[in-house]
Amino acid sequence: MKQNKAIIITIGDELLMGQTIDTNSTWMAKQLQACGIAVVKRIAVGDDAHMIREALDDAIPNCELVLITGGLGPTADDLTKPLLCEYFGGKLVMDETVLQMVSAIFEKRNLPLLERNRAQAAVPDTCKVVLNQRGTAPGMQFEKEGTTIIAMPGVPYEMMGIMEDAILPRLKQKNAHTTILHKHIVTIGMGESFLADKIADIENELPSHIKLAYLPHFRIVKLRLTGTSFDATALEMEMGKFQQQLAERLKEVVIALEDVPLEQLVKNIFLSQKKTLALAESCTGGYIGHTLTQLPGASEYFQGGIICYTNLVKTSVLGIPNTILETQGPVSEAVALQMAIQVRQLLKSDFGLGITGWLSPSPQQAPSETGTVWIAVSDGVHTIAQKYHIHYDRIRNKEIALQMALSLLLKHINGKES
């Protein structure tokens, strides 16, 4: 009943006040999944002893592993440690190893060791210390009713360090015999209802140990197959077959058969074809460049770009004639084409991408034009341009414009392959 089940408890008023987005839970859940442990519930409570106690009472009977983050810091709003000390019956004692580690951190940073930092090395005598190599608050492991409870600091970088160093390796070893596999089919441009209708017969044939989920993110819908089995090889073959069937059925909208972001697909194909890329970004303001350079090694194909946010930059840096801007307007096919062509030449690249649009209402454009985006891609011989209408707010429109730009680029460079 408890076996291979985990519950995550995150603690902090900021999680209930809408000040902080809980990225810790997401990351922890993904890691546990890969170890064959299913997160069955996540509970977030404030810095409130009663609520923390209640969450523990709720979690411990229902899983074999409880992961807790938050409330271990050095300031007065951090309640988790004294509460856990009381909950598991014990008293705080100084841990010399932790104290040495804390002292070393402050020495390295050339900072004095405050009493409140020294206090971070005190732990309940009922716990096993889990060392934190990245910060001053140690992890603590408790056992109760056959359940392991591990408390970690809420700072993502420190929590990740403790998980990777001390917790995940042990879980992986323990669950080496069960296999959980994921297979993905990434699509763009078709809504989930239409996808579901097109593949209804395949979905109905899935055996009970393979589940299908639809994960929409703007214009992209990821289909995810999740399978569980003791026989890894058989599962891999079985799921591969279903993935192929789905991909074949949806071939006109499939862009990838792995769960990788668009920027990784762009990088892969540019490196394999030994091509280079330059960007002329108007409405996206640098977002495409930022996204491409999130991956290490981007400089192997990404030369750089011009953020031509104003007309002045479009004319003076890219050399787009003022007459085109005046007669066609800055958001037009002609300007997008010029941007792609000029930036490719200026940055001596194989491909140029230009993007210009109105992402939110402004006095410079008619209300009906809001959401219009023109994207162009040039390889020096062929230049294509496409118009899009996007109808959300500014932030979402920028996100969709990014997706559209990268997928038009993939389409153009893939088309050239055949």
Added chain:
Amino acid sequence: MKQNKAIIITIGDELLMGQTIDTNSTWMAKQLQACGIAVVKRIAVGDDAHMIREALDDAIPNCELVLITGGLGPTADDLTKPLLCEYFGGKLVMDETVLQMVSAIFEKRNLPLLERNRAQAAVPDTCKVVLNQRGTAPGMQFEKEGTTIIAMPGVPYEMMGIMEDAILPRLKQKNAHTTILHKHIVTIGMGESFLADKIADIENELPSHIKLAYLPHFRIVKLRLTGTSFDATALEMEMGKFQQQLAERLKEVVIALEDVPLEQLVKNIFLSQKKTLALAESCTGGYIGHTLTQLPGASEYFQGGIICYTNLVKTSVLGIPNTILETQGPVSEAVALQMAIQVRQLLKSDFGLGITGWLSPSPQQAPSETGTVWIAVSDGVHTIAQKYHIHYDRIRNKEIALQMALSLLLKHINGKES
């Protein structure tokens, strides 16, 4: 006991598998706060009837409002509607108003109405329909034991529409008599322990209806005062006094007394001083431009930028002499200064900002250089440059480089004021 308390239940396997970050809860919690309703717990469960039922059993006795999102879509993994229908005792009936709205959406998009979309207009006869103006799954409101339970789709844009149109206005009216106020002191460059020590005496004097929280985000620590009272005017004065005290004590590290992002501070000061800005981004790859253009109206001061990710762009577009790059290296004071000076001239702006660094290990640099970032700001008369060492991974280093760049810019332009 239940009064002014809310619990949020989010439903979806993807929330437990680490595939989706739960931004809905954060947004809802923030909105409820502003209506004087405290979220006391958030529960996330999978698409699993037993777990959803358990979460409802847990929530209803402990709050007056339960908000549920997710699992209302048109595909087979969406279980919430039939479960709620059973839980609150009722049967599904077609709602003609919803059906008309769903049909209109498909007509407008020039798409056929599939049976699975038609089915979205069926609702339990025990609920009150809450119309969804932005999508095909209606909201549903139930009542039980004095608690209101509202289920909404998990698509953030649709959930937000339902909240804004139908739910928040009613809650605001209902709780017009209690006031919850927040005051912020935003600091940069000092750790939370040191801040806490510097202000310990002020923190101890805070009355019980005013709480202080420390919210660190990389090098920025936000101090947030939260106060509750029936007397809005007195609370405003009382909290204003504490905010002033804290700001005075921490004046060397305070950058703002309101909870606004750095890019908003930059925009405010550039607009008020009627200055313009140009960027030369190397290691950040467009991230600064992207961040500045997240705000509407950025074009009033932000001219644009050059993403000079490779040396080729630094020389051919910005005109930085090859000899400087070769003798000093691309990550150097000389290159950062050149970038700021050149981009300011090229883009005819009042201020130029240049940033160059090694964000992650690569064969081009010595291991000890990883994390070195040079940032320069030029106003045509004075040019300053500063060196930073950042020791996280690539993604975090980029985030911190952004914070450092914007705060150096603020420092430079603020310094010129006096």
